Amino acid sequence: MSGQPVSNLAVDGARGGLLDREGALAKLMIAPAILYIVAMIGVPFVLAVLYSLSDATTGDPSLNFVGLRNFTAALEDPVFRLSLWNTVFFTLASQCIVVLLSRLLATALLKTFRGKWLVRFLIMLPWTAPISLGTIGWLWMLDSIFSPIDWVLRYVGLLGAPDALLGAGTNLYYLGIPGLAISSIILVDVWRILPLATVIQLAGLSSIPKDLLEAAEVDGASPWRRTLMITIPLTLPITSIAFLFGVVFTFTDLVVVYVLTRGGPVHMTQVLSSWTFFKGIEGGDLAQGAAISLFMFPVLAAVAILILRMARRTEVV
Amino acid sequence: MGCVEIRGISKLFGNVRAVDQVDLATNEGEFLVLLGPSGCGKTTLLRMIAGIEEPTAGEMVTDGRVVTHLPPRMRDIAMVFQSYALYPHMTVYKNIAFPLRARGVEKEAVRKKVEWAAGMFKIERLLDRKPRELSGGERQRVALARAMVREPSVFLLDEPLSNLDALLRASAREELRQFQRRVGVTTIYVTHDQVEAMGLGDRIVVMSQGKIRQIGTPMEIYQWPADTFVATFVGSPPMNLLDQGDTLLGFRPETFMPTDAVEGSGGVVTYPFEVTYLEYLGAERLVYGTVGEKSHARHVVSRLPGSLILPMEAGKTYPFAVALRDLRRFDKKSGLYKEGGPS
Known part of the structure; x- marks a missing residue:
């Protein structure tokens, strides 16, 4: 009888929950980030490479290889x-x-x-x-x-006057x-x-x-x-x-x-x-x-x- | 060369008086220890001597020159920080060379001095390493070498041993003392560890709450404390203090012995000592208990040498005594030492 609780414990430990399996848990938690990067960066990057080697246009996006x-x-x-x-x-x-x-x-x-x-x-x-x-x-x-920058320059006399430092024109x-x-x-x-x-x-x-x-x-x-x-x-x-x-x-x-x-x-x-x-x-x-x-x-x-x-x-x- | 004189120095942080009207003068080539509990202002005082902190009031003179408002680099002073403050991006060589290069010493001369300083602290083989590759003890040596390399006239140390483990600390303490004797540079050393202070200092300055409580040799500080603060701060366990009207009667635990063991040539005072608790420490035994009437019961500690084999039990009362010459009297109100023989 005294062995019962011990064996229960052992079974629990062997099975474990997903939360106890660090490897699997790590993969699960990092998966969204990887999916996101693949979808938002990986796919467009591959597409860009494919397009750059083709003659695709917005009117005809089919991929014909042109080297x-x-x-x-x-x-x-x-x-x-x-x-x-x-x-x-x-x-x-x-x-x-x-x-x-x-x-x-x-x-x-x-x-x-x-x-x-x-x-x-x-x-x-x-x-x-x-x-x-x-x-x-x-x-x-x-x-x-x-x-407004020109306005300030004109106001302090750096612009717009015949002998102004930045020229006689009203704007730069x-x-x-x-x-x-x-x-x-x-x-x-x-x-x-x-x-x-x-x-x-x-x-x-x-x-x-x-x-x-x-x-x-x-x-x-x-x-x-x-x-x-x-x-x-x-x-x-x-x-x-x-x-x-x-x-x-x-x-x-x-x-x-x-x-x-x-x-x-x-x-x-x-x-x-x-x-x-x-x-x-x-x-x-x-x-x-x-x-x-x-x-x-x-x-x-x-x-x-x-x-x-x-x-x-x-x-x- | 190498005399620091401090005249009425104070430092306020906001409303807090970190250092309060301190007067102090070092002797040529002496090892002076600033001792006190944390927050007593000893580090602030040291930082003011270094010039990192500017005093709120007072004057500072080194070698006859007023340096109160001079920046650190214009004082001939070196300092070792508690954290060692080694430059992490430089090799040990460059760390030690830094103070020389800052003074524009020529390259070849720098090399010679660095090798000299490294040799002095036996760290020649570490010169190419970065500080992070060193152990605590090695870092401490590098910090010392960096401070000594330009042969300052005053050497300041801020708890340089506190980051070392106990074993290393003891050997580092001995090395430091020997080194200071050899070089003979005036040294001011800050610590809160009384064992360090007693072991290292030619003189000890005991500080509390920004004020100096006593300046004296380790022997004077221990035997003739100027007040009850010094009496209880220095010594472990601290001096016993017994309440006697307007006087506090003080005696060191090791002078409080079974009556038979007290040498009574100058007379003794005996007390019935009720033992409450015993601690066996190998070389010595600490006996805790109370003396006097129940209403006036005072806790006292006796420290018996391990060689004194005497069965003792908690709960029992034994006749204990103190020699008259070991009794010290303090004023109860002010806590100051009182002249005059014991009553």
Whole structure:
């Protein structure tokens, strides 16, 4: 009789519930994420590869294999080459500025001062607003006739007067002149990514033990040397992550260019994603569009690998 | 070289007086220990000497030079932090070289000094490692080497042994003492561990609530506590205090012995000691109990050497005594030591 409860226990243990079988439970719980990734990223990616090797159009999406014709055609297209260059240039330029500004902002936000929460709130605001709405706001700010920036410049006498610093015209036409249009795109890209980067940098800075900086101080290091030898090296992994995240967001972004300039003036601000859209969707050449978009893949894959490696490095330090 | 003088230093954090009107002067080359419970202001005082914290009031002088408002790098002072604060991204070599490079010492000279400092703490084979690859004891040595490499005139240590296990702590304590004797640099050492303080210090500064309670040699602190705080903070178990009107009568547990064992050349005071509890600790026995009338019953502890073989039982009363020369008297109100022989 005394053996009865023991054997019951043994049977329970052997059968177990699903909740006790860690292997099966793990698979079950990760399944939705995998399904999601396959459906939303895997399938479109395979489709893009298939389209890029075919002559599919929006009118006739059947897949007839044409080899690498779409890729060679893209490479011979000067607009594509300009888009590729612009994508790289806009991304790098904006993200370098973002890293600098976010470090400055994070350093300032580390200190305690009155109204700090308000400053934090204002800095986070661009990140919470939908990117398209924010960009439309910028579209108005940079309007060729009603730009409030021009109005302020005219008001302080920098614009509109015969001897004004920025010229006698009443407006600067931010989105109509190549140099200004490029600068405007980069400016909005910076504005867009800065909140995220600041938050990441703030986390990095506040994770440095206070002891280390004090030890460096006692060891005789000047503030400049402390920044250079302690703060920057210790936050380098997390700064790189902020940078790489910014690269991914900016490199693939369509909205800023589409809303502000539609790639103009004369393709001067065209980027890979906008050119893909204009060629593949608005122009109807699905195959060309797919081929152009696939040029983003190696860069993004490299960045993804870098992010993962950086994340591992931060864990060790 | 190597004298720190503190004149009326205070530090307020908001309304809290972390350090309150402290005066202190080190002697050349001495090992001075700041001892006190956590929150007594000893670390804050040390940080003010280092220059990391600025005093609210008072003046600080090192080697005849007023340094009260100078940044740390303009004082000739090195410090070892409780966490060691090694730079995690640098190798041991670069960690030790850091203070020299910050002073713009030439490369070859840096190499020589680093090797000298590493040799002094026997960590030459660790020079290429990163701090995370070191054990606690090794990290402590690296921190010491980094502090010593530029041969400061004053050496500050903030509980450097508290992160080591008990065995390592004892040997590290001995090494530290020998090293300090050899180099002869003025050292200020913060700890809350009285054993460390007694073992290391030439002089001990006992602090409580931001104030200095007593400065003296370990012997003076232990034998002649300036007040009841020092009497009960130093020594384990603490000094027994018996209420006698407006006076508190104090005696160390090891001086409270069975009457036969007390050497009474200068006279003794005897008490009937009612034992309540016994602790056998190997080398010694702790006997807890009460003396005096029921209404005035006071808890006292006796510490008997293990060699004293004497059967003792809880619940029984034994004749115990203290030699007159071991009795200390304190004012009940102020807690301060009172001169004069025992009643």
